[in-house]
Amino acid sequence: MPRLSRADPLRPAPPGLRSPLGSICDVLPAAAALLKVAGAIDALGLTNWAGDVRRVVVLLVDGLGWHLLSELVADAPLLAAVVGGGIGRLDELVCAFPSTTPTSLVSLATGAQPGEHGVLGFTLKLPHTDRVLNHIDWRDDPPPARWQPVATWFERLDRAGVGTRAVLPAAFVGSGLTDAVYRGARIRPTPHDADYGEQLCDEINAAPGLVYGYTAALDTAAHLSGIGSPQWHAAATYVDTLLRRLAESLPADTVLLVTADHGGVNVEPDARIDLDTDPRLAAGVRVVAGDPRVRYLYTEPGAAADVLAAWSETLAGRAEVYSRDDAVAAGLFGPVRPEHLPRLGDVVVVCAGQTAVLASAHEPPEVAGLIGLHGGATAAEMAIPLIVLRG
Numbered sequence: 001m002p003r004l005s006r007a008d009p010l011r012p013a014p015p016g017l018r019s020p021l022g023s024i025c026d027v028l029p030a031a032a033a034l035l036k037v038a039g040a041i042d043a044l045g046l047t048n049w050a051g052d053v054r055r056v057v058v059l060l061v062d063g064l065g066w067h068l069l070s071e072l073v074a075d076a077p078l079l080a081a082v083v084g085g086g087i088g089r090l091d092e093l094v095c096a097f098p099s100t101t102p103t104s105l106v107s108l109a110t111g112a113q114p115g116e117h118g119v120l121g122f123t124l125k126l127p128h129t130d131r132v133l134n135h136i137d138w139r140d141d142p143p144p145a146r147w148q149p150v151a152t153w154f155e156r157l158d159r160a161g162v163g164t165r166a167v168l169p170a171a172f173v174g175s176g177l178t179d180a181v182y183r184g185a186r187i188r189p190t191p192h193d194a195d196y197g198e199q200l201c202d203e204i205n206a207a208p209g210l211v212y213g214y215t216a217a218l219d220t221a222a223h224l225s226g227i228g229s230p231q232w233h234a235a236a237t238y239v240d241t242l243l244r245r246l247a248e249s250l251p252a253d254t255v256l257l258v259t260a261d262h263g264g265v266n267v268e269p270d271a272r273i274d275l276d277t278d279p280r281l282a283a284g285v286r287v288v289a290g291d292p293r294v295r296y297l298y299t300e301p302g303a304a305a306d307v308l309a310a311w312s313e314t315l316a317g318r319a320e321v322y323s324r325d326d327a328v329a330a331g332l333f334g335p336v337r338p339e340h341l342p343r344l345g346d347v348v349v350v351c352a353g354q355t356a357v358l359a360s361a362h363e364p365p366e367v368a369g370l371i372g373l374h375g376g377a378t379a380a381e382m383a384i385p386l387i388v389l390r391g
Contacts, residue, residue: 065263
């Protein structure tokens with residue numbers, strides 16, 4: 001069992017953005033292998049550890065970064081027991097890049113890297129337009145099956161005769177992102193005021209197969225109040241209570257897999273740069289997408305080289321600035337399908353340390369008010385846990 005790293009979590013993740021054990025892309029194939037689906041590969045080595053099972057529960061805790069575990073355990077007895085080696089199994093994985101929820105959720109669902117499935121960031125410019133698609137607000141334009149063409153593991157499991165159910169907030173139902181991620185699963189919508197843990201437990205006990213759950217409490221508290229805030233610690237207690245409730249009610253033939261979509265960092269006001277108030281950075285930029293930790297800059301015709309040079313000079317030591325071709329060649333997104341290339345900016349800016357790049361003229365004002373951020377390639381953002389508990 002790996003110990004929690006004491007290395008600098010703000011260091012960049014290694015080239016290729018892969019953990020020695022595996023990535024978020026490996027979780028659902030391993031779950032399918034546990035359920036004896038033909039052709040499913042267990043790259044995580046779970047089948048020997050777990051033994052014979054008929055049910056697998058996958059719980060995605062939004063924002064549960066590997067490097068946050070040591071701070072969480074004071075409010076989380078079950079997580080403390082896992083970290084201390086008392087129960088279950090704990091491994092370090094890596095999420096998708098950018099380390100943002102839409103990208104990682106699709107990589108989890110499909111087992112594919114972002115360059116293949118095409119959801120390459122929190123927001124992206126639609127090719128041949130100046131319209132920016134926010135994947136959280138996305139409904140049916142563009143059509144989800146065209147924008148994200150890769151089959152999900154929920155679909156593969158369904159074709160193999162294995163039932164899959166996703167217990168999701170009712171507000172998620174009907175969105176483009178829900179279709180892109182959960183195609184093939186039977187969705188059980190949960191009202192805002194419902195007992196989510198009870199509904200998840202009911203679904204687990206209803207039938208064999210795969211059950212998926214999701215909670216955003218920790219990530220929401222990090223964004224609004226900051227990692228380490230009283231609100232964040234209260235959210236940690238909520239998450240741990242949910243985990244303990246699931247663990248105590250698991251049928252004997254069940255394995256619970258708990259993972260995350262990203263970690264995060266707090267970014268102080270003096271570490272933020274607003275590109276729309278700095279003429280050096282705004283010059284030549286037509287459209288801005290991405291998020292404050294990873295910016296995609298779509299330039300005016302003929303301006304890409306000048307924008308690349310200006311950003312490289314202005315953000316030296318604070319960000320890695322790539323041309324689109326260099327970002328793809330560096331393997332940040334895995335192999336990129338040719339049809340997905342125009343979704344990336346002409347210039348790709350990946351913030352280092354605790355830097356963030358705001359875009360006040362291009363984004364809603366509430367983005368600037370977020371305290372905890374993610375999206376970048378540091379270990380604090382990319383490293384995620386995989387917790388395995390047997391019923």
